[in-house]
Amino acid sequence: MTEVEGKSCIAIVGGGLVGALAACFLAKRGHQVVVYEYRSDIRMEKSCGQSINLALSFRGREALKAIGLENILVKCHGTCMRGRMLHDKDGNLKEVLYDSVKGNCIYSINRRYLNVVLLDAAEKYPQVQLNFNRKLVEADLEKGKIKFLNTNTGATEDAEADLIIGADGAHSTVRKIMARRPLFNCAQTYIEHGYVELSVPCKEHNKFAMSGNNLHIWPRGEFMMTSLPNEDYTFTGNLFAPFCVFEKLKTREALLSFYIEHFPDLLRLIGEEKLVEQFFEKEPQTLISIKCKPYHVGKTTVIVGDAAHAMVPFYAQGMNTGFEDILMLDELMERYDSNFAKILPKFSELRCDNGHAICDLAMYNYTEMRDLVTKKSFLFRKFLDKVLFTLVPNFWIPLYFAVQFTRMSFRECIAHKEWQDKVLRMGLFYLAFLIFAVLAIPFLRNGM
Ligand code: FAD
Numbered sequence: 001m002t003e004v005e006g007k008s009c010i011a012i013v014g015g016g017l018v019g020a021l022a023a024c025f026l027a028k029r030g031h032q033v034v035v036y037e038y039r040s041d042i043r044m045e046k047s048c049g050q051s052i053n054l055a056l057s058f059r060g061r062e063a064l065k066a067i068g069l070e071n072i073l074v075k076c077h078g079t080c081m082r083g084r085m086l087h088d089k090d091g092n093l094k095e096v097l098y099d100s101v102k103g104n105c106i107y108s109i110n111r112r113y114l115n116v117v118l119l120d121a122a123e124k125y126p127q128v129q130l131n132f133n134r135k136l137v138e139a140d141l142e143k144g145k146i147k148f149l150n151t152n153t154g155a156t157e158d159a160e161a162d163l164i165i166g167a168d169g170a171h172s173t174v175r176k177i178m179a180r181r182p183l184f185n186c187a188q189t190y191i192e193h194g195y196v197e198l199s200v201p202c203k204e205h206n207k208f209a210m211s212g213n214n215l216h217i218w219p220r221g222e223f224m225m226t227s228l229p230n231e232d233y234t235f236t237g238n239l240f241a242p243f244c245v246f247e248k249l250k251t252r253e254a255l256l257s258f259y260i261e262h263f264p265d266l267l268r269l270i271g272e273e274k275l276v277e278q279f280f281e282k283e284p285q286t287l288i289s290i291k292c293k294p295y296h297v298g299k300t301t302v303i304v305g306d307a308a309h310a311m312v313p314f315y316a317q318g319m320n321t322g323f324e325d326i327l328m329l330d331e332l333m334e335r336y337d338s339n340f341a342k343i344l345p346k347f348s349e350l351r352c353d354n355g356h357a358i359c360d361l362a363m364y365n366y367t368e369m370r371d372l373v374t375k376k377s378f379l380f381r382k383f384l385d386k387v388l389f390t391l392v393p394n395f396w397i398p399l400y401f402a403v404q405f406t407r408m409s410f411r412e413c414i415a416h417k418e419w420q421d422k423v424l425r426m427g428l429f430y431l432a433f434l435i436f437a438v439l440a441i442p443f444l445r446n447g448m
Contacts, residue, residue: 007029007030007031007032007338008031008032008161008162008163008338008340009031009032009034009160009161009162009163010026010031010032010033010034010161010162010163010164010165011034011036011144011146011159011161011163011164011165012026012033012034012035012036012165012167013036013136013146013164013165013166013167013168013173013174014036014037014038014166014167014168014169014172014305014307015035015036015037015039015119015130015132015167016037016115016167016168016169016305017111017114017115017118017305017319017322017323018167018304018305018306018319018323018325018326019035019037019165019167019168019305020035020115020118020119020121020122021063021064021067021118021322021323021326022165022167022304022326022329023035023118023122023125023128023130024067024069024118024121024122024125025066025067025326025327025329025330027122027125027127027128028067028125029330029333029338030127031127031338032127033122033125033127033128033129034128034129034131034159034161035122035128035129035130035131036131036134036136036146036148036159037130037131037132037133037134038133038134038135038136038151038168039132039133040132040133041119041130041132042112042115042116042119043116043119043120052110052111052112052197052236053108053109053110053111053228053229053230053236054108054109054111054114054316054319055081055106055107055108055109055215055228055316056073056074056078056106056107056108056109056114056319056320057106057107057316057317057320057404057405058104058320058404058405058406058407059317059320059321059323059324059327059407060319060320060323060324061074061107062323062324062327062407063323063324063326063327064323066327066330067121069117069118069121072117073109073114073117074107074109077109077110077113077231078107078108078109079107079108079109079212079213079228079229079230079231080105080106080107080213081098081105081106081107081108081213081214081215081228081229082097082098082099082103082105082213082214083095083096083097083098083105083214083215084096084098084214084215084216084217084369084373085210085211085214085215085216085217086217086218086219086373086374087216087217087218087263087265087266088374089220089261089262089264091264091265095211095214096373096382098400098401098404098405099401099405100386100390101386101389101390101393102393102405104401104404104405105213106215106316108215108228108229108230110230110231131148133150133151133152134148134149134150134151134157135148135149135151135173136148136168136173136174137149137156137173138177139164139173139174139177139301141164141174141177141178141181141297141298141300141301142297142298142300142301143160143300144160144161144162144163144164144300144301145158145159145160146158146159146160146161146164147159161300162300162340163299163300163301163302163340164300164301164302165301165302165303165304166178166301166302166303166304166307166308167303167304167305167307167322168307169305169306169307169310170288170290170306170307170310172303172306172307174301174303174307175290175292175303175307175308178292178297178301178303179292181297184292184293184294185292185293186290186291186292186293187290187291187292188288188289188290189288189289189290190286190287190288191287191288191289191312191363191366192242192243192244193223193240193241193242193243193287193366194240194241194243194246194284194285194286194287195238195239195240195241195284195285195287196238196239196246196278196279196282196284196285197236197237197238197278197282197285198236198237198238198239198270198275198278198279199234199235199236199237199270199274199278200227200234200235200236200237200266200269200270201234201269201270201271201274202232202233202234203233206233207233208229208233208235209235209269210227210235210269212229212233213229214229215227215228216228216235216237217369217373218262218263218266219369219370219371219373219374220262220370221370221371221374222241222242222245222370222371223239223240223241223242223245223262223370224239224240224241224369224370225237225238225239225240225263225266226238226240226369227266237266237270239279240314240366240370241284243284246284249279252276255275255276255279255280256272256275256276259275287312287313288310288312289310289311289312289359289362289363290306290308290309290310290311290359291309291355291356291359292308292309292352293348293352293356294345294348294352295308295344295347295348295351295352295355296344296345296347296348297344298341298344299340299341299344300340301344302329302344302347302348304322304325304326304329305318305319305321305322305325306318306322308325308351308355309321309355309356309358309359311358311359311362311363312359312362312363312366313362314362314363314365314366314368314369315358315361315362315365315403316404317358317361317362317403318362321355321358321410324407325347325351328347328350328351329343329347332346332347350409353411354409354410354411355410357409357410357411357413357414358403358410360414361399361403361410361413361414381424382398384424385398385420386398389401396420397416399413399414399416399417399420402416402417
């Protein structure tokens with residue numbers, strides 16, 4: 001690859017969603033970009049037929065908009081989800097809109113399709129080179145030296161770059177190499193819950209089996225099922241449950257009686273044979289959350305996306321936050337004229353604590369989705385949020401709205417929610433006091 005004057009050579013490790021997006025942004029700025037991806041080119045593989053989908057929201061959309069891909073992805077291939085549809089055991093439904101005031105929705109989008117579009121878009125820039133079947137095995141991060149295993153030939157290959165971007169996912173090798181350095185903090189947490197993915201077929205040709213504009217949830221306290229609509233009228237569902245529950249579901253009989261007891265409506269939609277076949281196809285997958293600090297090494301290395309802040313999927317923010325990382329890096333490139341010595345420390349300063357905050361929010365949302373959504377106190381709080389948001393929309397922004405439909409920093413989202421809790425507690429206290437005082441006056445008068 002020929003060098004362009006004043007422009008840097010950037011190596012991106014990982015050609016997943018965030019790495020491919022980063023390639024587009026950096027090439028747009030004129031940098032020379034080489035992407036090294038462990039897997040083979042997914043565009044050459046036949047689609048496995050299953051639609052594994054993700055919820056795309058404002059932060060992710062803003063990033064796609066900046067490289068001109070929002071329209072094709074969201075408007076043409078996204079399925080709008082306007083709220084949660086809660087299913088109780090008797091099959092009763094309750095819709096809770098995400099935004100009953102402004103009508104915002106989040107979009108379900110096929111993961112593979114999104115990755116293909118991003119890789120195609122990156123490859124359209126002449127200064128982008130995509131190298132598949134390259135696994136990063138070692139690096140000298142300060143010197144910008146990297147070593148790959150070519151999984152086609154078995155040979156190792158060396159490369160050099162002015163900047164290394166680690167977009168190599170939750171089990172990032174770049175992050176593991178950073179962890180050998182002093183003053184790098186990293187904590188990983190596997191939650192005691194896992195998930196199994198299940199597909200819900202369409203009802204008949206071109207018809208959804210349930211409402212196609214909702215994210216469906218079957219909250220059952222300790223565990224839950226969710227499902228997101230696909231463009232082909234199917235749904236992709238997940239059973240999220242503690243591993244001790246999965247341990248009890250080892251036979252066909254146990255699985256069917258579990259679904260008859262907890263998710264009878266879903267069982268009817270999936271069908272017994274299909275459920276058994278899909279459920280036992282794979283072991284339950286684990287869920288990991290990563291908090292680390294800083295996200296950079298000097299002026300030569302930075303980690304983004306899941307490599308920096310893998311999170312449990314319950315706020316549907318993993319990819320969205322990763323996309324926002326790239327948007328933020330791009331904003332810093334603009335501010336500091338692509339001076340990495342200034343950009344990378346600033347990125348860590350702005351992003352690390354927010355990365356930790358969204359990891360915490362994602363953990364919290366699991367409890368909300370599987371349990372709190374059925375509680376009266378939670379629904380009352382949602383009602384108050386809705387009333388206040390309608391009356392003073394710039395002043396009272398509900399937490400979910402702030403996370404999904406704004407670019408408010410995640411720390412601010414939490415701080416705002418804590419302030420709201422305090423205001424409501426005080427408000428309810430004074431209201432209770434007032435009611436008590438009004439009721440007590442006649443007694444005091446009679447007593448006098
Ligand atoms: P990845 O997608 O993991 O990509 C990393 C890439 O790096 C891979 O292609 C990998 O092959 C490559 N790689 C790894 N190691 C090496 C190496 N040593 N050398 C070279 N290449 C390497 N997020 C949302 O925003 N919305 C959702 O609705 C949502 N739903 C989810 C549901 C589930 C069940 C799960 C598990 C996650 C969900 N997420 C969601 C999170 C989302 O999937 C991730 O945040 C997103 O995929 C992160 O993208 P990434 O590019 O950082 O990492």
